Amino acid sequence: MKKSSTTLLVFGVYLIGMGSGLVVMPNTVFGVLGLPATDEVWPRVVGALALVLAFYYISAARADLRPFAQMTVPARIGVFVVFTAFVFAGLVGPVMIMLGAVDLLGAVWTGSALKAEA
Numbered sequence: 508m509k510k511s512s513t514t515l516l517v518f519g520v521y522l523i524g525m526g527s528g529l530v531v532m533p534n535t536v537f538g539v540l541g542l543p544a545t546d547e548v549w550p551r552v553v554g555a556l557a558l559v560l561a562f563y564y565i566s567a568a569r570a571d572l573r574p575f576a577q578m579t580v581p582a583r584i585g586v587f588v589v590f591t592a593f594v595f596a597g598l599v600g601p602v603m604i605m606l607g608a609v610d611l612l613g614a615v616w617t618g619s620a621l622k623a624e625a
Contacts, residue, residue, distance in 0.1 A: 511576045511620040512568040518579075518613045519564030522557045529554025540602045573624075576617055583614035 508516070528536040533550035537543065567575035590607030593599045 508568065509571050509573075509620070509624055511573065511617055511624055512571045514613065514617040514620050515564045515568035515576055515579065518583075518617075519561045519568060521609065521613075522561035522564060526554045526557030526561055529557065540606070541600060542602070573621070576621055580614045580618045580621070583610040583617075587611035587614075 525536070529550050531554075533554065534544040537545065537550065563575075564579075587604075587607035587610050590599075590603040590610075594601055594603050
C-alpha cells in the first residue's frame with residue numbers, strides 16, 4: 508500500500524469512529540464536543556453519511572486510487588474553511604475548528620504523501 512493510500516485508510520477509520528458514534532450515540536459525541544444534546548434525527552443522518560464516506564476512503568485506499576487521493580486534498584481543506592466560517596459567523600462554537608483541523612491535517616498528510624510518491 509502506498510503512503511498516500513495509508514493516509515486515506517487512516518482517515519477512513521476516523522470516519523468510522525465519528526460516523527458510528529453519531530449513529531449510535533449522537534448526544535454522547537455532542538457532549539464530548541461541547542454541543543447541546545438533541546432529539547433530532549440529523550446527527551444520525553450525518554453519521555450514516557460519514558460511514559458511507561468511510562467506505563469510499565477505505566475502498567480507495569485498498570485499491571491505491573491516486574486520483575481519489577488527489578481529489579480529497581482540496582475537499583478536506585474546504586471542510587476546514589467552511590467549519591471555520593461557521594464559527595466566525597457565530598453559528599457554532601470553536602470546537603468546529605478543531606473538527607475541521609482533523610480534515611486539514613489529513614489533507615496536508617495526503618498531499619505530502621502524494622508529492623513524495625510523484
